[in-house]
Amino acid sequence: MERLRGNLLLKEFAEWLYENEYYDIEEVEELLCETWDGAYPSSLLGEDLLLNIGDFLDYMAEFAVEKVYGEKCWNMANARFRTVPNPSYEDYSSVYVLEMNTRSVLAVGCDRKTWHYNPEAIEEDLKDLVNHLEESKRLLAVRVVADS
Numbered sequence: 775m776e777r778l779r780g781n782l783l784l785k786e787f788a789e790w791l792y793e794n795e796y797y798d799i800e801e802v803e804e805l806l807c808e809t810w811d812g813a814y815p816s817s818l819l820g821e822d823l824l825l826n827i828g829d830f831l832d833y834m835a836e837f838a839v840e841k842v843y844g845e846k847c848w849n850m851a852n853a854r855f856r857t858v859p860n861p862s863y864e865d866y867s868s869v870y871v872l873e874m875n876t877r878s879v880l881a882v883g884c885d886r887k888t889w890h891y892n893p894e895a896i897e898e899d900l901k902d903l904v905n906h907l908e909e910s911k912r913l914l915a916v917r918v919v920a921d922s
Contacts, residue, residue, distance in 0.1 A: 884902075
């Protein structure tokens with residue numbers, strides 16, 4: 775992951791992906807250090823391209839939620855947050871972050887084609903997700919108070 779030296783958020787995401795055992799080091803480097811050779815790196819393709827794209831988008835959103843809200847939200851039966859990846863081969867792909875208690879959409883991100891996705895675009899999308907989630911803290915606070 776030395777190749778990500780200058781991209782702090784991308785490096786943090788790379789370490790998170792590896793620590794959570796979503797990908798090994800070589801896969802992380804292929805995903806985050808090189809321009810993809812299609813809608814998803816061909817050497818990492820599984821049986822379902824849309825599932826591969828969706829998983830990656832989901833991991834981006836999960837990482838952003840953990841970074842902003844500082845908690846593992848997916849491992850509990852009563853999870854507060856859900857991510858909904860919307861992968862596409864031909865059209866734009868996106869991911870939605872939902873807060874289930876207030877039924878709020880907190881962030882919509884990665885609204886682009888993953889075709890030839892590159893490190894700069896991935897980092898930009900991560901920054902957008904983190905920024906949207908930071909802004910959502912006020913929305914959540916107001917909704918929680920209003921529902922009380």
